[in-house]
Each structure stands twice: as structure tokens, then as C-alpha cells.
Amino acid sequence: MSKVFVNIALSLDGYMAPEGMTLEHWDNPEYKDWGAKWAALMSWVFDQEFFRTNLKLGPGGETGPVNDMIRHTTERIGANIMGKRMFEGGERSWPEEAPFHTPVYVLTHEKREPWVRPGGTTFHFLIDGPETALAQARQSAGGKDIRIAGGADVIQQYLNLGVVDELEITLAPVLFGSGRRLFENLREAAPRFRIDRVIDTPAATHTLYVRE
């Protein structure tokens, strides 16, 4: 059966996005220094060969274990689920060939026809809540896995439903001080995970946590 997973980079103090990195300030990375913080968070990825190829940034790049990890994560995804705000940000900034190449289920409150993009990405807009979206994602994933793409509130909803099997966390050695935290609003269940593998590099620590 498909696994449900989260794949996210966090600052050492637990933020997945720095303060100021919003739709309103997208074009001003100097606003609250969000651009520099984001760059510090993601520096590990920009020179990876698979990432460069996938975003058509040109040839070359690293091909070690981090690159293998990115490829493996990308190839395991049969469907994505995301929130409305994440979609709206991407709608403005993704290239025409949106970078998912799977069905993407968008949790929203307004009905809208599916939006088909070149390259295999189709956005489906669902108004019946996260459990229905997950059921539909399972049907379309063809046995591959389902990524809860974000934002934080959507990931928290799925964590609170107890359906997240794996957390792929990249922890970067920078303190943001403010921004959007991944882990908030969680119920008291105190789920435990098993550390499945760690890839440690100078730029970040990549850990796969599997729900026990």
C-alpha cells in the first residue's frame, strides 16, 4: 500500500519558511532578509545533479548520496497533496510545466475544474477535507507513495490524523528566529519514530523517520 510521507527542510529552530517569505513579499527577498535565510536553508540542494536536471538549470552537479536521496524521493511519489495557500503561491511561480509530474490534490473550499499542466501534473481541487483527499490520492497513486507537500497547516492536519508513515527531514544549521514552524498544533499523542537512515553532510543533516 502507498505510504504517506512528508519531505521538508527545516532550520535548526524548526522553521520551514522564514518570516517575510510570503506571497506579498515574494519579489523582495531582502524583506526581513528572507532570501538569505531561505538560501541558507536550501544551500544543500542547488548543486545536486538531479535537482539541476529536474528544474532545467543546466548540466553538471553532485551525484553522491544526497543526489540519490533526492532522486529516490522524487521517484517514489505517485500523488501530492497540498493546501490552497501553497498552491496559490506556486500558481504564480511554477513554470508552465509544474514540477510535480503527478496528480496534485489541493485542499480548498472553492470548487474548480481540474487544471492540467504539460508534463503530467494535474491539479484537482477538493472541498471535502483531508481524509477524502488522501483516499483519492491513494486511488491515483498506482501503488507509489503520497507526499504531503505542505504548507505547515496541511502537514499538521495529516499528522493529527495519525496517517503519516514517514518524515524525511533535512535539518540545516541556521537559526531563523521567526517564520512558519512545521511542528505546531499537534495533539498530545507523542508519536514515536524510528530513525531509518541519516545522511550527514557539511551543509545539512538528512534523516528519514519512520513511524513506529
Added chain:
Amino acid sequence: MSKVFVNIALSLDGYMAPEGMTLEHWDNPEYKDWGAKWAALMSWVFDQEFFRTNLKLGPGGETGPVNDMIRHTTERIGANIMGKRMFEGGERSWPEEAPFHTPVYVLTHEKREPWVRPGGTTFHFLIDGPETALAQARQSAGGKDIRIAGGADVIQQYLNLGVVDELEITLAPVLFGSGRRLFENLREAAPRFRIDRVIDTPAATHTLYVRE
């Protein structure tokens, strides 16, 4: 010169103590399940030989890289700094031979004579703020390092002074959902660290971050 460092275990969602683990509920680990959460956070330490010897828990225990890490951390400390609340909790629960074996500077607002314990621990009560405490700790540390022991608010004060050279973080694969976070109330400077070393074990990931 002495380095200033923090050595702390965190849940995956960034808490150094679960909700309910307070002076009021110290004797009831079932309160909000704090005992089980604390055990999940600290499970990596209880079977380490150096820890067992230091707390006189009996012979035996693991002697691998985690044990070496604990010994190294313990032996590098020339002085500790802690907050009043942490001291008051320990005053009730530490054995007569308090487990520091160094001068301990307690940040407080009430004058009090130094409190000498057997085994080399003397608590000094300072009312002149964190910078004065650090200066005194440096004088007494004899070239060894200074540990900011806690609680969270005291660590945050020193992070905001920009004087913390190293963070030794143990990250345990459990989500607390609530409690006392380490990283809060930080200023906007976004300090970056270098990942100096990672020890990954099934129970926790131990990372040494060095300020760049």
C-alpha cells in the same frame, strides 16, 4: 580561551521538556504523560557507562562513541551557568553531591551566600545579569569551557548576546506536541553554524554545531 556551549536534548519538534514536567508535578510523571515523554527523549543516555558511573547507577553500560561523547562533554566543563528555576528544581532533586563538580553560576534576583556541596560543586548566586555571570565563569573555568546549562530562557539570553560558540544537540525521534521549546525569542540575526560532527544511533542523532 574558554568556549561557551549548550548541551541539550530536544524532541523532534524542538522541546527540551514536555508539558507537565514542572516543579508542581515533579512527583507525578503520569501528569500529561510527561514521564513517558521524558523517557523517550532521554532513552539514549540511561545505558551509557559514563552516565551510569557518574550517577552511581551501578557497573556496566555501553562504551561506544555516544559514551565517549558524554565523557568528553563532561570533562570539558570548567563552569556551569543556569537560571534560578533550574536551580530550584535541582535543589530539591539533586543528590547531596550535586552532579556538576564545577562552580555553578545561578542567575537570580536575590543575594545569597555561595552554597558549597561535597564533590566540588559550589553554587554562586549572581544578581548582575548574564554578561557578568559569564565573565565570572570565564575567570573560574581555568581555561576549560563554560556550559550554559539552562533553562530555555537562559540559553536564549546567551544566544541573543551572540556569545554561544557551540550547540551540542541531541535530537530524539519523538514529537511532544507541547512543552518548553529551546529556540524561541531569538533575535533576527540568523546565526549560521557549521556541522562539526554527527553521531547517529537508532535512539537519537547527536550533532555538534559550531558558530561560523
